Amino acid sequence: MAISRSDLVSALAEKAGTTKTEADAVLSALSDVLLDSVGKGEKVSIPGILSVERVSRAARTGRNPSTGETIEIPAGFGVKVSAGSKLKAAAK
Structure with missing residues (x-):
């Protein structure tokens, strides 16, 4: 069974003691950094x-x-x- 993005955001928020909105923003930022870095040929x-x-x-x-x-x-x-x-x- 796969974990959905909303389930991942909920789990991150709970583990970090933060809101789902903030956890979603961090997950989006991580995605952006991965896409930008890999697109430039950098290893993450x-x-x-x-x-x-x-x-x-x-x-x-x-x-x-x-x-x-x-x-x-x-x-x-x-x-x-x-x-x-x-x-x-x-x-x-």
Whole structure:
């Protein structure tokens, strides 16, 4: 089961002892920082929790699954998210 944004905001507000409005503003700010930093190619790390970084993907040849036709896929970027030690331990 996935946790929704409103559930996350409620949990953050409760843990931080703040209002839901303030917790929502902090979550929005975190999203903005992640998007801006990864867009610039900077790695964002929250020690023990996770790290997020932009990775390069080389150009490659692919295949259209419907027709079997080969296609050229241009080089581009992807996002790599790595779990930190505390997050991995919580998943056990």
